[in-house]
Amino acid sequence: MASLGAMDYDAVIVGGGHNGLVAAGYLARAGRSVLVLERRDEIGGAAVSFRAFDGVDVRLSRYSYLVSLLPRRIVADLGLDIRLQRRRMSSYTPVRSTGLLVDTADEARTAESFREVTGSTKDFEAWQRFYARAGRVAAATFDSLTEPLPTRAELRARIGDDEAWQMFFERPAGETLRTWFTDDTVRGVVLTDALIGTFAAAGDEQLRQNRCLLYHLIGNGTGDWDVPVGGMGAVTGALADAARRAGATLATGAEVRSVTPDGEVHYTHDGAERVVAGGHVLANVAPRTLARLLGEEPGEAPEGAQLKVNMVLRRLPRLRDRAVHPRDAFGGTFHVNESFSQLETAYAEAAAGRIPAVPPCEIYCHSLTDASILGPAEREAGVQTLTLFGLHLPARLFEADNERARAEALRATLASLDSVLAEPIEGCLLRDANGNPCVEAKTPLDLEAELGLPRGHIFHRDLSWPYGEAGTWGVETAHERVLLCGAGAVRGGGVSGIPGHNAAMAVLGRRFGAGRAR
The missing domain is CATH 3.30.519 (Guanine Nucleotide Dissociation Inhibitor; domain 2)
Structure with missing residues (x-):
């Protein structure tokens, strides 16, 4: 591995979690030279399996554990050998x-x-109506996650249901749940999906809970949370295999020390200081971590x-x-x-x-x-x-x-x-x-x-709404050659591969996904 530091790549990916591997797979399949630098001794980031207890042959999904947001498009595009089991x-x-x-x-x-x-059965009937409406939002929203960002007005028009828009995008979740359901238990079961990894009250006016609820309801247009057969490590194992087959180089035990806006990455590997230049740097780390690597003010910690x-x-x-x-x-x-x-x-x-x-x-x-x-x-x-x-x-x-x-x-x-x-x-x-x-x-x-993860934030920072500046992918930074490709990107969070896909599309100049170039 001593030669790694002397080589230049079209893309250097900082962090070998699942999003970094997705980006590597797409870019390498498009003929780009790719180097993935992972600090830990194994690839996978938070999406890994461990035998956590001595003498016990059980491979636990130690950190992340269920899959909902991974688009079937990514699985097909990268030829992933994974199976997700419905419960x-x-x-x-x-x-x-x-x-x-x-x-x-x-x-x-x-x-x-x-x-x-x-x-x-009054609340059951309300439950059916609530999730039917959520399903319509999911069907209208999910495919947009692997396209350039729609504007707020474009996404609202795409959903085409003003009441649903108010429920999920405008009105605090607590207010909606009090309106729809009468029972304290039923309200709580729905509310939990708004609080996974999110510290907020049901009536939080910043609507952090609404954003969390939205992402928990829209996966693949159904909101189903499936079990990765073989554990979460099987998912990242398949992603790593796909990236390697496409020609990407994956280096473990490689800790990045700094990144420059022009694509120079300083890291340590095998006890030596190394430097590599990339046409683009894709950061599969938290935005706060990227700021530190760039020598910039990281801002308030999540x-x-x-x-x-x-x-x-x-x-x-x-x-x-x-x-x-x-x-x-x-x-x-x-x-x-x-x-x-x-x-x-x-x-x-x-x-x-x-x-x-x-x-x-x-x-x-x-x-x-x-x-x-x-x-x-x-x-x-x-x-x-x-x-x-x-x-x-x-x-x-x-x-x-x-x-x-x-x-x-x-x-x-x-x-x-x-x-x-x-x-x-x-x-x-x-x-x-x-x-x-x-x-x-x-x-x-x-x-x-x-x-x-900054202060343990599983989404790297508060989740964002799935809309933004027209024509962007939600992965851009202040530096043209440096992109986010992790959970802290717009439309990040969860085991989805979406930020990895979108960062790769931004590098490749693609407008509507893997198959159609601008």
């Missing part, structure tokens, strides 16, 4: 001794669950707001609700203390500088949909995985003493989970080779240290 169960929310189950394959069962929890917990279980825990099997309850998103009022209370406590007394969180079980991440012995033993995402736990709560606050937040979060189960989760945890329970927690500050 039948959308969600289950424990409520006292019963629970709200949303079964996408059984409307009557779902309606009866709404009646059991809310006392009528703030991540989540606790990520990975667990491996001997078996799924028992439920208080005897009418629902745990495999159904954990087969979709399992909501824990996420009613509308509980979410608002937790936000107020965290905003006041306290770890919420009852942290709201949600859980997903990868292994129920895709057992391929389990080793043979673990599969035979009935082992299951749980990924927990805790809301309203912002970076500020961990800054004084991250280790102490992590332990406190984990205790409170597991206690919150226990409060809705028929038995403590601790008794269901598998033990590793050293006898320790298979549970790990990542705070926003842990994500910053491990992945370079």
